[in-house]
């Protein structure tokens with residue numbers, strides 16, 4: 114009887130070990146496959162592209178020399194890019210979510226020098242202008258008119274400016290008390306390394322161990338608006354628009370912004 118019980122439990126242990134072995138075998142075979150299909154679109158684009166890109170061409174990587182102009186970008190894009198990439202904004206949700214996951218910096222690296230099948234090498238600024246126009250074209254223009262602009266100014270002014278400053282330069286009233294300091298949305302080096310998706314998540318869920326709050330599901334009582342995903346995407350585009358040049362903007366608000374920005378740069382020089 115004793116022996117039988119022992120044998121039984123031994124069998125059971127063997128069985129469990131067997132199952133674990135088989136499971137881990139299945140996992141090692143299946144895991145890379147699922148990882149590949151998860152990033153299917155991305156990796157196929159990048160693989161195709163990597164075979165064409167000579168990384169040495171990116172040796173001239175530089176940030177823009179001035180706030181990129183979406184207006185110039187549109188001209189450069191229409192003359193050099195539209196014949197392959199299309200002129201109208203993409204409606205395909207897959208393209209939109211792919212673009213949201215790419216940082217401007219990574220995409221700039223993918224269109225280096227002559228290798229991007231362009232007829233002539235574009236200047237660094239022309240490349241940035243056209244790339245940012247392309248992104249704005251796909252991800253949506255925002256704000257498109259002065260009414261939307263002032264609505265967003267009010268939303269940002271009422272909820273974010275206390276830390277980030279009304280012009281998004283990280284110089285709101287509270288900034289001196291905070292560590293790390295609120296992000297300056299005019300800093301190419303910071304914002305261009307982030308994808309829109311990352312910014313969306315940061316605004317939605319906040320940034321741990323910093324003063325940046327989570328906004329998802331909050332309510333703005335002054336404007337009677339919920340921070341739903343649609344509004345948070347608008348905020349992401351708004352935050353990006355701080356670093357665009359005045360023409361993109363919104364009229365006098367933009368011009369004022371640029372003047373302030375120039376003054377600030379002048380002061381720090």
Ligand code: HEC
Nearest residue numbers: 158162190193194197215220223224229230231243244247
């Ligand atoms: C002759 C065709 C052609 C022209 C002209 C062209 N592209 Fe491309 N572009 C491609 C191809 C092909 C790829 C590879 C990936 C793909 O299939 O989307 C690509 C990829 C890209 C990517 C990378 C997308 C990613 O994976 O993140 C960007 C950004 C881009 N192009 C921007 C531009 C801009 C900006 C211009 C104009 C200044 C331009 N392209 C001109 C054909 C072209």
Ligand code: HEC
Nearest residue numbers: 272273276293294295296303312315316320323324325348
């Ligand atoms: C109480 C202060 C505070 C308020 C209010 C605030 N933020 Fe922030 N925010 C911060 C701080 C601090 C950081 C930088 C955290 C870090 O360095 O990691 C930050 C970072 C960010 C980032 C990430 C930028 C990056 O470089 O990755 C975004 C986007 C952002 N804030 C947007 C907003 C928006 C939109 C609002 C209003 C709806 C807002 N913030 C309100 C303090 C604040």
